[in-house]
Amino acid sequence: MGLPYENRDAAGRALIRAVRERGWVRPDLLVYGLARGGVPVAAEIARALNVPLEVMLVRKLGAPGQEELAMGAIASGGFEVLNTELMGLLGVDEAALASLRRAQQRELARRERLYRGSRVPAQPAGRPVLLVDDGAATGASMAVAARALRGARAARVWLALPVAAQEALRRLEAEADGVLCLASPEPFLAVGAWYQDFRQTSDEQVRACLAASPGEPGGVS
Template sequence: MLTPPLFRDRRHAGRLLAQALQSYADRRDVLVLALPRGGVPVGFEVARALRAPLDVLVVRKLGVPGHAEYAMGAIASGGIRLLNDEVVQGMEVTKAQIDSTVSAESKELHRREQAYRGVRPPLAAAGRTVILVDDGMATGSTMLAAVRALRTLRPAHIAVAVPTAAADVCARLRAEADEVICTTTPEPFRAVGLWYADFSQTSDDEVRELLDEAQAGGGPDSY
């Protein structure tokens, strides 16, 4: 028996997710950070419903040289760099290899930040309640990197919020974030895109347009 999609598209998913986040509405300390690209349409609807500012947290995983699918760390917006020493030592990754990987991923991170935000500086997360949003979590590896990166900016509270995810992934993230909101955890999960009628790729242009629209709409604090 086929299961119908849960969401029409990412904007629809964001509106439904926002209903589970109403306790954060109209609070001046709240900041919504979306993971680009797919998390931005979701985060836009969440931020609009909560009347909170929206920004992006760009995260790039650092793959082990020769085994790119195996993460040895991550870099993120704000000059954040995290390394998993156990993986680095276990895979015998050299400093030169780390530096080369970081350099390559930093260029892509910078390109994305320029494409999305232009000259606008990132919004400050220190001391704030930050809601990290994506369109879903199948393995949770990117969100985990985002949470760990965000911790270095010293927010007061980190809430992970996604419209859909694998139940075991939500459980694992609860050991890292202060709160995890997964509005649907269908089983078997398989892939995020299965639960959307329209899961077409979000473009850089769409990300920029949504961030610009969020900025123009104002919010509890100025951009």
């Protein structure tokens, strides 16, 4: 399928064959969608392979008064990445960092409850995992998520993207056991430029994707 993708569902379907060709389909595979936009892409893959779908959340730790400037990030499972050099330049001390961390941890927990409800998350320890997003301009969020899955002792961490900037791919290759990307156009512009329909994924869509996921143990279709 060429660019642009019709929507995120179509992008997910385009990835399925490539995932199979890579030899990444395993009976114990877990597919993670990076919330929120990566979840419908990942859902198509999980459905086709008949394996469980999980959600991975990443929250940016924005600089005080400059929230768009990321000093680091936290991810599902309590994993954290910090840019200590930037924190030093901005004069952000441990007390300020702790306050930011608590706020984002509360938001992570709220979203986890919202998306999963009473559903118990599958555990990645000792299993291969496939982390999926709808695209990557910088790769920063996906890199943090990949590190979180490594920290959770996943046996393999594979990344799949319909489209990404070449610089983002170079960054991600250092974080994973394999990176699959269907297209890396330059100039990249933005992820949304490569979709006909790039409307924001809603919380309700994320919940619906998770609710429709096959339970464990997963089989391969």
